[in-house]
Amino acid sequence: MQGLHEDTFRQIDCLDCANCCKTTGPLFTNRDVERIAKLFKLKPKAFIEQYLRLDEDNDYVLQSVPCTFLGEDNRCSIYDHRPKACQEFPHTDRKKFYQISHLTLNNVGICPAAFKIVEAMKSRL
Numbered sequence: 001m002q003g004l005h006e007d008t009f010r011q012i013d014c015l016d017c018a019n020c021c022k023t024t025g026p027l028f029t030n031r032d033v034e035r036i037a038k039l040f041k042l043k044p045k046a047f048i049e050q051y052l053r054l055d056e057d058n059d060y061v062l063q064s065v066p067c068t069f070l071g072e073d074n075r076c077s078i079y080d081h082r083p084k085a086c087q088e089f090p091h092t093d094r095k096k097f098y099q100i101s102h103l104t105l106n107n108v109g110i111c112p113a114a115f116k117i118v119e120a121m122k123s124r125l
């Protein structure tokens, strides 16, 4: 999976896509909230009120998509501080990849790279 992940992301430029940022958006952990709130010189509570909501699983998510931090050029305006979930998406290089099949099934519908990686994996089975 590591090899397939790396080969695929050598061929795909996320700046031509940004579909993850346009259609889903990440979960925000407490650490993400603290780090990004600090960047905006906001208290975490104020950052949450301005940008986030609780979803049905009680996780903090964006109030709306496309992500408010996405620029028209598909660049993330908080890239160096972006949520952990954004850093790791589409999770196809995760060590225990087999444990997140349900998540991957969802992500292949969003992410052309994840789709390509899974198709390549299937052809090797």
Ligand code: SF4
Residues within 6 Å of the ligand: 012, 013, 014, 015, 017, 018, 019, 020, 021, 089, 090, 110, 111, 112, 113, 114
């Ligand atoms: S959906 Fe996949 S390919 Fe597109 S920007 Fe996100 S990670 Fe990159």
Ligand code: SF4
Residues within 6 Å of the ligand: 020, 021, 025, 026, 067, 068, 069, 070, 071, 075, 076, 077, 078, 079, 082, 083, 086
């Ligand atoms: S924080 Fe940045 S990387 Fe994450 S969804 Fe928003 S624009 Fe995309």
